[in-house]
Amino acid sequence: MALVLFLAAVIWVAGGRMGWPRQARTNALGLLYVLVLALTILLPDGSGLRRALGGGFAEWLVLGGAAALILLYRAGLARVRERVRPENRPAEVAPGAFAGGELDRYARHVVLRELGGTGQRRLKEARVLVVGAGGLGSPALLYLAAAGVGRIGVIDDDSVEATNLQRQVIHTDQRIGMPKVFSAEAAMRALNPFVDVRPYHRRLTEEIAGDLVAEYDLVLDGCDDLDTRYVLNAACVAARVPLVSGALSQWEGQLTTYAPFDGTPCYACVFPDKPAPGLAPSCAEAGVLGPLPGIMGAMMAAEAVREITGAGRGMRGRMAIHDALWGEHREIRLSRRAGCPVCGSD
Numbered sequence: 001m002a003l004v005l006f007l008a009a010v011i012w013v014a015g016g017r018m019g020w021p022r023q024a025r026t027n028a029l030g031l032l033y034v035l036v037l038a039l040t041i042l043l044p045d046g047s048g049l050r051r052a053l054g055g056g057f058a059e060w061l062v063l064g065g066a067a068a069l070i071l072l073y074r075a076g077l078a079r080v081r082e083r084v085r086p087e088n089r090p091a092e093v094a095p096g097a098f099a100g101g102e103l104d105r106y107a108r109h110v111v112l113r114e115l116g117g118t119g120q121r122r123l124k125e126a127r128v129l130v131v132g133a134g135g136l137g138s139p140a141l142l143y144l145a146a147a148g149v150g151r152i153g154v155i156d157d158d159s160v161e162a163t164n165l166q167r168q169v170i171h172t173d174q175r176i177g178m179p180k181v182f183s184a185e186a187a188m189r190a191l192n193p194f195v196d197v198r199p200y201h202r203r204l205t206e207e208i209a210g211d212l213v214a215e216y217d218l219v220l221d222g223c224d225d226l227d228t229r230y231v232l233n234a235a236c237v238a239a240r241v242p243l244v245s246g247a248l249s250q251w252e253g254q255l256t257t258y259a260p261f262d263g264t265p266c267y268a269c270v271f272p273d274k275p276a277p278g279l280a281p282s283c284a285e286a287g288v289l290g291p292l293p294g295i296m297g298a299m300m301a302a303e304a305v306r307e308i309t310g311a312g313r314g315m316r317g318r319m320a321i322h323d324a325l326w327g328e329h330r331e332i333r334l335s336r337r338a339g340c341p342v343c344g345s346d
Helices: 002-017 022-042 048-053 057-084 103-110 116-125 137-147 162-166 180-191 206-213 226-239 291-309
Strands: 127-131 151-155 196-200 218-221 243-249 252-258 318-323 328-333
Touching: 103 116, 116 291, 127 137, 137 151, 137 180, 137 291, 151 180, 180 196, 206 226, 218 226, 218 291, 226 243, 243 291, 252 291, 291 318
Parallel strands: 127 151, 127 218, 151 196, 218 243
Antiparallel strands: 243 252, 252 318, 318 328
């Protein structure tokens, strides 16, 4: 074995003096090791060359394994050291501050007179919760991420199915079976790595709604469950958080913002009672035009930008109704309902 170790030292030292790169000398030692292993297998036990090599196949295999572990440890240690060096650490950005190069992607916002740098900073500092990562949530989440909203929470307990892909554009065929919130998170991070995405893979229940809503400045309701809508509305009223609400039905979509603390109605004012069974069929039962959630979800995102930045005129106290079958768009006024059990004392 001493002979082989001597040859290895000669290769390493002589190669270094001749200008061989480190990788080339390492490869040469690897070839020497493979040759020694082969000779220990092929040569008979009484061979003089085998005795000169010293040790059997098992001993050389153990020696090679130990050397490999040492090399892996050194490589891992080197990588850790590189990462902890100050010049190699990711730049730390204060909450609400723009990272280097981030502001360039919002240039078309900044030049808008109604937004400008002040409005973009408000978007960066905003915290928006989207309930539902389905038809309405998909485009809303994408546009919120692209717009640079600083923190985006998304809550949904469902997983991606093939039937979703006709309209839920944030998901892909490759992510069928994945929880929708994680699929949406992947899409948003790919679109804008500067956004803080908070996925919640669970159903929004009365037990968690109050605490969750209180962590955000604005909530977008894109769910398709009436019970969840009433729970969410009550939580938003209690936390005094504006609620941008969208709804779909086959060819028609609705959009409004509920803010009873501002004198406008809440969801329970407009819809005090649940419809009778069969009067409000789901998308699976009645069908829905694929682009319609895109239209309404984009309108929800635009409303969110208005709410956050104060630009233009929002949808508080008004409901927009879009008829995609006939290409019509109309608006109705909304008023608070006296004696509403949810917001009557607000």
